[in-house]
Amino acid sequence: MAKDRLDYRHWHNIVVLTGAGISAESGLGTFRGAGGLWEQQRVEDVATPEAFARDPDLVYRFYNARREHLCGGEVQPNAAHHALADLENLFPGNFALVTQNVDDLHERAGSTRLYHMHGELMKMRCTASGSVFDAPVHFDRDSPCSCCQRAGRLRPHVVWFGEMPIDMDEIYALLADYDLFVAIGTSGNVYPAAGFVQIARQVGATTLEINPEITEGSSLFEFQWRGPAGEQVPRLRDLLMSPG
DSSP, X not given: OOBSOOOOOOOSEEEEEEOHHHHHTTTOOOSXXXXXXXXXXXXXXXXXXXXXXXXXXHHHHHXXXXXXHHTSSSOOOOHHHHXXXXXXXXXXXXXXXXXXXXXXXXXXXXXXXXXXXXXXXXXXXXXXXXXXEEOOSOOOTTSBOTTTOOBTOEEEEEOOXXXXXXXXXXXXXXXXSOSEEEEESOOSOSTTGXXXXXXXHHTTOEEEXXXXXXXXXXXXXXXXXXXXXXXXXXXXXXXXXXXX
């Protein structure tokens, strides 16, 4: 049975995985939860390469609306985002943050050693060269590409269903050399991220899940903290930064 009291020890290498739950506390819809952002659109219509080939205008409109919401001023980093940025800046050992989220809330909070395994909403990519650029709030099939100056070659820099996540070689290298793995606000059922805890167990790392509810992968974690990320992640920061 998982424990709920994390005894303090000196960890030297920490990897944190964040999922949609941490962004939900900032007002962004979760992927699969009730009221999630995909509820009004079928995934097949907006989040697959086939959807983009079939109806690019719909896909552009969908992601333009997501960027507009993200940049509208109402969505801001919460206490959990800021606590993770604090850990990156203050923790004396090695710290890395892997996120399944495509928003930029971690960056806004100050995180820099960050791996967006599912891409970035505020980026766009040339389908011809693979080059990645900062995206305006709105772009579409008529927007010229920054590298080739041709329209119709830009797509959202997000990982769609059927595509491989980004930076996986670097992420797996991190996972092989750390002694604390923390999963925050993840559903525990989306691979490959759902398998990270099993890698952690194989290398003997301490594992901690922070989530308001039990997930499909909860039983794999040695420790479980139940509650909002905005409350529990500052608690983790304070524990890791305590002297002694």
